Amino acid sequence: MKLSPNEIRDICELLQKGKPLPEKYRFLLFGDKRELELVWDGKTDETTSVVLPFQTIEHIDEPRSEKEIKLQQQLFDTAGRQVKGWADKLIWGDNKLIMSSLLYGPLRDEIEAQGGIKLIYIDPPFDVGADFSINLEIGGEEFKKEPSVIEEIAYRDTWGRGADSFLSMIYERLQLMRDLLAEDGSIYVHCDWRVSTHLRLILDELFGNDNHQNEIIWHFVKGASGDDRFGRKHQTIYWYKKSQDGQIFNREAIGVPYSAETLARARRGEARYQVSAEVLEEKGKNPGDVWSDIHPLQGNSIENTGYGTQKPEALLERIIKASSNEGDLVADFFCGAGTTLAVAEKLGRKWIGSDLGRYAIHTSRKRLIDVQRQLKKDGKQYRAFEILNLGVYERQEFVRVDGDIRAEERERIRAEKERKFKEMVLQAYKAEAVQSFRNFVGKKRDRLVAVGPLELPVSQALVEAIVEECRDKGISKADVLGFDFEMGIDFAELRKGGVDVQPKLIPRDVFDKRAIEKGQVKFYDLAFVDAQVTVKGNTVAVELKDFSVFYEQDGIERAEEKLKAGSSRAVIENGQVVKVAMDKDSDIVTREVLTKKWSDWIDYWAVDFDYESKKEVVRDEDGVEEWTGRYIFENEWQSFRTKKNRDLDLTSAFRELPKGRHKIAVKVIDIFGNDTTKVMEVKV
Structure with missing residues (x-):
């Protein structure tokens, strides 16, 4: 590195004034040997190295035939489900955190x-x-x-x-x-x-x-x-x-394939072709780099x-x-x-x-089950796959701040953003702020209120921490507010411990200051599912009896304002999908409820007939295995809609179980990809 006196003077002056150095000094000072580089505002070589634990939500595996079980007894249990070897991974969440956790x-x-x-x-x-x-x-x-x-x-x-x-x-x-x-x-x-x-x-x-x-x-x-x-x-x-x-x-x-003309020339033995037409036809040609x-x-x-x-x-x-x-x-x-x-x-x-999208994960799940079914039908091998969440999120990932700010300033900005966000949510929820709690930030009448992160789903770990704080402090009622919730959280099971913990969905309107000021922001309960178990001898089956959701999207009056003659629009209001249409000749607006039955909301449901048979075990960085206290939902039977077949079975097949008490888990996924789980106890 050799700087001229003028360059040294310029650098000193710029540093004294607190101004950034021109780009040329990066190469003069640090000897960057890259001949060509793309530079943009915010570029940094830093990558995250955060390691977050994966939570296994679901294990999906179409049972094998008796013949295959006998051939590979070490890989499959007696029901033909994979118990050893690699299971494929379908992971919901931010891929940056997922890849960092996979890498480190x-x-x-x-x-x-x-x-x-x-x-x-x-x-x-x-x-x-x-x-x-x-x-x-x-x-x-x-x-x-x-x-x-x-x-x-x-x-x-x-x-x-x-x-x-x-x-x-x-x-x-x-x-x-x-x-x-x-x-x-x-x-x-x-x-x-x-x-x-x-x-x-x-x-x-x-x-x-x-x-x-x-x-x-x-x-x-x-x-x-x-x-x-x-x-x-x-x-x-x-x-x-x-x-x-x-x-x-x-x-x-x-x-x-080669063209018919090329193959004909090869059959005629033209000199340019060193191999027979049969070889050309069998191997084909390199597709090149233009794929039409x-x-x-x-x-x-x-x-x-x-x-x-x-x-x-x-x-x-x-x-x-x-x-x-x-x-x-x-x-x-x-x-x-x-x-x-x-x-x-x-x-x-x-x-x-x-993928970050819950619906993308759900679409992939159904598609991969179809692939398993087809491979089984064709007598071909396939692997089990797991659906995973990033189970616990570190606090620094809750509210992102530009990476080129110093650490202390970044933390201050993040904390301020988080505080303002929670204040806004509490105001919309008509709750008052509270202090001195680990997880609660508000209180509404006799219920304490916890608010999940802005950019991430409410995790099972957070909900369990909320329940634990309630037990420690003698709190019996709590609301958990979030934009989304991790897959597989069973609130009904958590409530059996004596704490009435209720999840509430934060609506989009929470970002509308006018809606907050007018008290028009509505928070919604998660879906409700009712199911019934039928026992015949040592076999059981599950029938869905009811399913309710409480979403809203757009709203009828807002949709009517946007309609043009001859057009229609579907909206969600009060837990119903409603088609709003305007006649092309008379401008008369009509409304038609599309979700005529509760089952219209269901896209997919599955049953785990012995829910507590598969414990969720994780390994720490030292390779030590530990049970998390949770169980993995084993997808033993399922029915779902496809684009080609919209039918849905509402009663499962009968499944044989050993004598004794068992917990049966039912997972229902609605048309938006949101899941609800219900666990029932049965004696066989």
């Missing part, structure tokens, strides 16, 4: 035992103007589900400052993905014209230009066109390998789940076949509708998938 936590050893992650495919949210609502079918009508508040906040963090926010989000996550990959692993990053230029530079920086394998063009035969530009008819997929140690590329697994033979998903496709950004299975099949082998571990940390996971399962790969 005890699950890393389990991943390494599988040979590490050989392939990562991601299709991140690269469209700044994308509509993340989801179209659902209710009573033969289409209803648009808006994203949850937590999903909206995550999207705001991704695109709040435009490209700068997106680049900060993806840069940190790509670093974590790079570190998770095996040395011979590959990553495929799907994008389009909006961010392709930026992503190429970032990937070159993180993986090295020497490790860039292909820029794949996925070309659409049909696509958007315009009068002022050429039609945009392609998306880009960047393929990078982890290191120079090599990568998997199965050329023969992805061959595409794979078409985007059509609305009437049997694959279509209704998820907006869903990709065709053929696209993932080519990528997975090319860059992994049977038995390898592949991952998708923006899994959406679960296409990567479904194709990986069909091709005999192990997998890890994650």
